[in-house]
Amino acid sequence: MTGITLQDGQADAPSERSTRSYWHREPSNVLLGHRTTTSLPPTADVVVVGSGITGAFAARFLKESDGGDGTEVLMLEAREACWGATGRNGGHCQPNLYVPAPAIAHFEAQTYTFLRDFVVSHDIPCDWTSLQGVHAFYTPDLLARAALRIADLARSHPQLAAGARVVRSADKLADLHIPGAVGAVVQTAAASCWPYKLVSWVLEDLLRRFGAQEQKRKADGVDGTNGRGWFNLQTNTPVDHLQRLGGTDDGYRWMVHTSRGQVAARHVLLACNGYTSRLVSELSDLIVPVRGQVAALLPRAGQDALTHSYVFMGEPPDGPVQDDYLIQRPCGKKEMILGGGRGWGEGKGVGVSADDWIDPVVARYLRRALASSMRLGGGRKKTDGDEDDKEEEMEADYEWTGIMGFSRDGCPWVGEVPAWLGGGDGLWMAAGYTGHGMPQAALCAKAVVDMMTGQGGDGKGDGVGLPDEFRVTKSRVEMARSMDTVREADAKNMFL
Ligand SMILES: Cc1cc2nc3c(=O)[nH]c(=O)nc-3n(C[C@H](O)[C@H](O)[C@H](O)COP(=O)(O)OP(=O)(O)OC[C@H]3O[C@@H](n4cnc5c(N)ncnc54)[C@H](O)[C@@H]3O)c2cc1C
Numbered sequence: 001m002t003g004i005t006l007q008d009g010q011a012d013a014p015s016e017r018s019t020r021s022y023w024h025r026e027p028s029n030v031l032l033g034h035r036t037t038t039s040l041p042p043t044a045d046v047v048v049v050g051s052g053i054t055g056a057f058a059a060r061f062l063k064e065s066d067g068g069d070g071t072e073v074l075m076l077e078a079r080e081a082c083w084g085a086t087g088r089n090g091g092h093c094q095p096n097l098y099v100p101a102p103a104i105a106h107f108e109a110q111t112y113t114f115l116r117d118f119v120v121s122h123d124i125p126c127d128w129t130s131l132q133g134v135h136a137f138y139t140p141d142l143l144a145r146a147a148l149r150i151a152d153l154a155r156s157h158p159q160l161a162a163g164a165r166v167v168r169s170a171d172k173l174a175d176l177h178i179p180g181a182v183g184a185v186v187q188t189a190a191a192s193c194w195p196y197k198l199v200s201w202v203l204e205d206l207l208r209r210f211g212a213q214e215q216k217r218k219a220d221g222v223d224g225t226n227g228r229g230w231f232n233l234q235t236n237t238p239v240d241h242l243q244r245l246g247g248t249d250d251g252y253r254w255m256v257h258t259s260r261g262q263v264a265a266r267h268v269l270l271a272c273n274g275y276t277s278r279l280v281s282e283l284s285d286l287i288v289p290v291r292g293q294v295a296a297l298l299p300r301a302g303q304d305a306l307t308h309s310y311v312f313m314g315e316p317p318d319g320p321v322q323d324d325y326l327i328q329r330p331c332g333k334k335e336m337i338l339g340g341g342r343g344w345g346e347g348k349g350v351g352v353s354a355d356d357w358i359d360p361v362v363a364r365y366l367r368r369a370l371a372s373s374m375r376l377g378g379g380r381k382k383t384d385g386d387e388d389d390k391e392e393e394m395e396a397d398y399e400w401t402g403i404m405g406f407s408r409d410g411c412p413w414v415g416e417v418p419a420w421l422g423g424g425d426g427l428w429m430a431a432g433y434t435g436h437g438m439p440q441a442a443l444c445a446k447a448v449v450d451m452m453t454g455q456g457g458d459g460k461g462d463g464v465g466l467p468d469e470f471r472v473t474k475s476r477v478e479m480a481r482s483m484d485t486v487r488e489a490d491a492k493n494m495f496l
Contacts (some may be wrong), residue, residue: 015355022296023194030204040260044263045266050076053198073232086354088402094438096108126195134309164187167177179375226279291342291352296337296398430444443464
C-alpha cells in the first residue's frame, strides 16, 4: 500500500479499496468525490487530516470559534468522506459509566448528551435512537468486576452510578433476551445511529455555509481571506508526509505533502485515528491500528424487536474472549448490526491497517454468535434432520471491516504533538479511541480546537472537562511506554 518503509508497528495509509460498509449504502451525493476546488489551495490556517467524526466536528468548532476572523480550514481525506472507522463502525453511542476514572465517565456522558442534543436541535436525519444499553456478562468474574466498580461509583459519584444498574435475576435476564448471561449492567444512556449520516450532515453544512467562498476566491484569482474565511474539503487526497518548516514570518509552520501537491499550514490537526502513526512514526507504539469486523444480519421471521443495544462479554475457557456489540436498525429490514469476533481473527487484527478484506472465520462467527448469546424468538423449529450449521447461522446482507486506533494506555491522545514526540508547534492530534470513539470524539475535537485557538476557559481544552488522562504529556507518554505493548495488553484482554 505505502511507498515508504514502515517502522515496526507503524500504521500504513488507508487501503485504496475497502470492504463495503452497510452505512455507505446511501452515500451523500454532495460528498462523493467532492473537491471544493479543483486544485489544492497553496495555504491554509488549519489543515485537518481525516473526515471522520473527529475531523468533521473539529472543522465545525474551528469555524464556530473564529468569531468572524475568517479561519481557512482545509480538510484532506485519503478516500471518500467518512470512509474510515466512523463510516464502518457498529452504530453504537454509549458512554461507559463505570470505567475506573469517573472523570472519563463524566466526559463520555457529556459527549453523549452533546451529540443527542445536537442531532435533535438540527433535526439531523441519522436515525438517532435513544435507548437503554445492556452489557451482558457470560463470565462471573467480569460481572463481579463491573458490579464492584458500580458500587464504588455509587459511593464516590452517586449521580453517575444512578445511570447504571446490575441485573442478576433470571426473569429479568430473560426479559432482556439474554437468559444465558450470568448477569448484566443496564445503562440508561445509550443510542444507536447511522454515524456516516451524522458526519455527512456536519460536512455538508460546512460546505453549504463556507465552501462557496473558497470557490469564489479561486475563480476571482484573489489570494486572501474574505469576511468569514472558507472551508475546503478535498476527498481522495491522502497526506503523504508532513514537513516542519523552520518558521516563516507569516506563521506557516508545516508543509503538508500530498500526491496532488503541497499546502503550507499554520496548524495541522491529525484526525486520522488508527492511521496517525503513518504520519508521525514516533507514535507507532502509542496508537496501534487494529482491524474490526461487522455484519448486518437479517432478522428471522417472527423475531422479537430489540428495544436495547447490547455488548456481550465473556472469557470462555474453550475459545477466545468474547467482546461483541449489537444494535438493531429501527427501520427498513431491521438488520441486526453485530460487530466483534476479533478473537477469532488472524492475529486479532492487531497491527493491521487494511480494511479491504473480510476474515472468513470472523464472518462465520458473527453469523452464528447471536444464537448462543441471545434468545431472539422466531425462526424455524429445529427438526431431527436439521444440520446445526444451517439452523444456527443467520444471513448477512453486508459484511465489512474497519480500522480502530488502540491506545497503549486505553485513552485517546488529545493535544499538541510535542517535538520530542515527532511533532512541534502547530501539530495537533485527537486520536486513539480504542474502539470506543462515538461517546468521546466530538468533545475531544472541541477540546483540541480550544487548545489550538486559545479559547474555552484557559485554552487547555477545559471548557469541555477534558480528562487529564487524555492529555499529551511527557509523564503520560513515559507511563504508557512502561506498560505492556498494545499487542501484549490485548492478549491479556486488558481492553475488555
Ligand atoms: C469495525 C469497527 C466498529 C466500531 N464500533 C464502534 C461502536 O459501535 N461504537 C463506538 O463508540 N465506536 C466504535 N468504533 C470506533 C469508532 O468508530 C472510532 O473510534 C471513531 O469513528 C474514530 O473517528 P475518527 O474520526 O477519529 O477516525 P476515522 O473515522 O477513522 O477517520 C479518520 C479518517 O482519516 C483518514 N485518513 C487516514 N490517514 C490519512 C492520510 N494520511 N491522509 C488523509 N486522510 C487520512 C481516513 O481515511 C479516515 O476517513 C468502531 C470502529 C470500527 C473500525
